[in-house]
Every structure is written in structure tokens, then in C-alpha cells.
Amino acid sequence: MCILCLFAHLCLLPGGPDVVEPEPDAPTYRVTSALSLEVGRADDNALISCMVDHRSLPPGERRTEQPLRVLFTPVVDIEAESTLPREGEKFYLQCTGNGNPSPRSYAWERKDGELPTLAKVDGAFLMFEMLNKSDNGVYQCQIDNGIGKSEGVYILQVQEDADPTAMSTSSGVDHAVIGGVVAVIVFILLCLLIVLGRYLIRHKGTYLTHEAKGSDDAPDADTAIINAEGGHSGAEDKKEYFI
Template sequence: ERARRFHTSTPSLTCLCCCMSSDFSPLSLSCYLDDDPLQPVTSDETVSVGGTVILTCRVAESDNSSLQWSNTAQQTLYFGEKRALRDNRIQLHRSTPTELSITISDVQLSDEGEYTCSIFTMPVRTARATVTVLGVPGKPQISGFENAVQEGGKVTLTCTSTGSKPPAKLRWYRGDQELVGRPDVVESVPDDPTYNVSSELTLVVSRSDDNNLITCAVDHPSLAPGDKRSEQALRVLYSPVVEIQPESDLPREGEKFHLQCIGNGNPEPTSYIWEKKDGELPPLSKADGAYLRFEMLNKSDNGVYLCHADNGIGNGQGEYTLLVQDPTAMSPSSGVDHAVIGGVVAVIVFILLCLLIVLGRYLIRHKGTYLTHEAKGSDDAPDADTAIINAEGGHSGAEDKKEYFI
């Protein structure tokens, strides 16, 4: 494979074996030294339409002979540093005694082909480089889903991309999940080397597919993954799922009250029918579209209420059990609040009782100390007068003796 990409006029067996080794590169000419150091070496290049390609020709040694690049029509592009063809897209990149490199910008499909590098020795030696031009595919276009599809129905989408070379591959995705479509259909373009590619995808849709994005992405060597893609939002029609929502969680006797019928469908429901299970609607109730209104609740209004919602695609039903409470009934949240308040009050009372107990013990201790001080000195006094003086603190030389009750 390596030998195939490097063309020479008369490669020897020794050179061929060397070029097939893993150490060979276009920048290394050692494998030619034993054969012909003046033999030019080139490499094949691949470029996308609109890009720039560099063509490089090198020799291992120089005998002052000039290198020359020619195009696919054998027109001379550069002879050494001298431009030979008036094409501003072609510019000199590097010129040395052993190398001649040129660039071709804004490459077109017509630039594809075999380019020749020559060195004018005796005899003339040549090498060829094949330039492959990739046709960049156009942005994919999705068709076949102009109208919404009913739940459970099928939809077929077609994705088309033009101008690719080689033919592009088309991939389908629903969100991040890749889907499998039919094999791509490839059509060649008359008088053009590019291809048009199309792919079909058939889906059975459900209500969960509504507003989901279906993506068609182009896979091609000229593009980075995800560079070119198109998205199509699915539109699915489905019958409503019905839920009845009460005005409050605590319907109390004597108050106004209403129920709301909520239908989740596509399209939105346009028709609502209210009824009471196992009976007729109360005389003080009024059906008003999606609402059932009660002017004044009564315990006779208790029961199961049904709402039927229709959106033209299908019908859905929801139900709600009404239990009218006494006028003094408190909501569950109020009960929780009262329980919290009661708990806080109990904690405060407990703390106050603890403080009273501690304060009582403190006062008792200090009262005992006071009584002990009144009798201080009477035990050691020789007579009653001395004992009274000592108790009043008149005996300054006596040692204070303290006694505490614990």
C-alpha cells in the first residue's frame, strides 16, 4: 500500500521493498539512495472542494537540475521558481535544489487527477501524484411529514443530500437514539462526478412522539461528525387524558365551590360533559364548559362526579369524589399547625418548671446559710453574754466557721 502511493518511473526491487517497510515516510529518501538519488518522490493527496492542497516533490541529491510540476493535462505549472500557467489559485510554496512544493487553493472537482513532477536530467526522471477531490455533500432535506399524524399511525420521512463524492451515507436519529432506515439510494449526476443520496424512514408514532425531533445527518469523509444535519419535529394527534381538579382540598358546607376538568390531548378538548355517578347533578350546580360550579355546598352534594372531554380524536374521562365537610372543619394543614404550636407550648412549660425547681433549691440553700450565721460562736462561748457577742460578729479574733446544708 505504501509502495502504491509513491510513484517513480523505474523503481527497483530494492527500492520497492524498502518503501514497503514501516520506517518509510515521504520525508525520508533513504530507500532511494542505493538506487537513484535523483529520482523524484511525491505522495498522493486528498482534498475537499474549496480546500487547499500542497503538492511536494523531493529528490535525495541535487545536480543543479530543475524540478517541474505539470497538471493533469500535462501543462507546466511551475519550472523551478518560475510560474508557467496563469492561474492565481496555484502558488509557489517552497523551492530548493532538492524540493519543489506548490499549493492549489479553492480546489474544484475538475482539479482531480494525476499530477507529474519531473527533473530534467539525462534521462528525464518523473514521479506522479494523484489528487483526489471530495465533493462536499449539501445539507440534507427532510420531506414527507407536512401534516400531523394520529396516534398509532405510520409516517414515512425521506432525507436527501446532493453533491457528494464519494456517495454520502445518511443516518437517522430520534433524540440521541439512532434509528434504522431503508438502505440509501444512490444516483449519479449526469455530466458530473457527484452523487445524490436519499434515505427513507418509516415510524409508527405514539403520543410520546409528539414534538420529538427526528434528525437526518450526513456521514462523509469531507465532514466532521454532525457538521451537516436537519431536524423535523413530529406532530402527533391523540385523545385527551382527563383529570378533575378541585378549587380547594376542603370543600365546606355553605361555601361556593367548583371543579375544573383538565384534558391533556392534542388538540385541546373542545367539548366537556359533566355527570354525577349514580344520580343527577345537584340543582344548585351548573356545568360551564370545563367547570362544574356549586353556588352553595350541601352534604347532599356528596358523590362521584365524572367529566368527559372530547377533542375530535377521541374521548377521555376523569372522576372526582366530593366529600363536603362541616363549616368548622379545619384543613389538614391547619391541624398540623396546631399540633406544632401545642408541641412548642409544652416544651416552654417544661422549661419553666425546670427553672422553678432550680430556683427553689437555690433559695433553700441560702436560707440555711443565714440561720447558721446567727448561731455562729455560741458553741465555744464560756457564758451567754459572750455567745451573744460572738453571734453578732463582735468577736473579731474568732475564726469564721461556715456550715452549709446540702
């Protein structure tokens, strides 16, 4: 690309030889300097400045700028909705292209086969209505901007989805088992307490009965005392046996 600087004697970049031409029917001259550049996509919209240096003009009074317009094929990038696409979820891929001019068309394809049935193309987007493990593969997007075509690829790996219903069911079963064990333990303790209480009550009644034996059948107080002492001896034996 050549940039022409009218009345140029000095440019910011070294240009070609100056061309001096007389103006028709005027005592003036036209001086032209050409600048040839090898540009790339990074030079798009860069400004080229040209300044005239003449002894009849103050420095920098004559200056002009020209932005470069570099045409180049697009650089393709594919962006995913999520870094961890999960089975059963909605998901999309977006194809973006940085080029000059802007991209005109997008084309999606799957390298290892046809696009999934539940996937549809919407311009720069590839939409998945419901992800499945069978959607795993390499997807390619091609962009055309009239200058050229470029391609980008994306490797889709669908993650298995943990079933929250199964997790809650398992948790419920665990709680049920724990509750059942606790109920059995409490029931056994209650049974032991009942048996022990009945045992203590029965032995206490037997002790009192033997201790009072003879007193009820005594005709008088002396006989009751004698019988009680005899019963007391028996009670001592019973008490020692109980201990």
C-alpha cells in the first residue's frame, strides 16, 4: 500500500524519492513523496502521519494523518457456555471471529460424524437442547469474511450428572437404619428395667413375709416376740441369701 504525501519533503517514515512537478500556469511546484509499507493484521487502524517542512512555513504547520485499513482473514475462537458441561443440561458453543471485514457466514460441523439430533445451528451459535454422553466429540466452526476462511475447533467432553434423587434416597435409608437401631436399643433397655423392677419387688415382698411370720398367729405378746425372734432368725438367713 502506498501513502502519497503532497508537498512532502520530510515524512515520519522513510519514503521513496521525491517527485517535483511544476504547476501548470503557476510559478509553483508540486512535490510528492510515496511511502511503501508491508503491513499485517496488527497494523489495522494504525495512523500514518505526513508533515511538510518548508522554509516559508513554521515547523509542523502542515500535517495530515491517514489510518491504515488492513484486510485480513478472521481469527476464529470458540467459547463454551460452561467449562463443565453436564449430562442433561442445556449448552451452547459460540464461534467468534476477529477479521477485517467482519465475518459474513458461519458453518458448524462435527469431525467424527453428523451434528447431534438435539443440536441446532443459529448463526455463530451451536445450541444443545439436552446434553448426552453421545455428544462427545470434536466440533469445528468455519468463518468466511470474503477475504478468506478460517477454522476453529472445540473438544466437547460431557460430564456425568450425579442423581440428587439417588443421593437423598440413600441418605433416607441411612437415617431409617440408624433410627431403627436406636429404637431397638431403647426397647431392650426398657425391658431390662421392667424385669429388674419385678425381680426386686418380688424379693422384697418375700423378705417382709418371712419377717412377720409367727406374729400374726401368736395368741399373746410373749408368744409373738418368741415367734418373731424365731422368724427374725429365718429372716436373717433369708436376708443373707438375698445379699
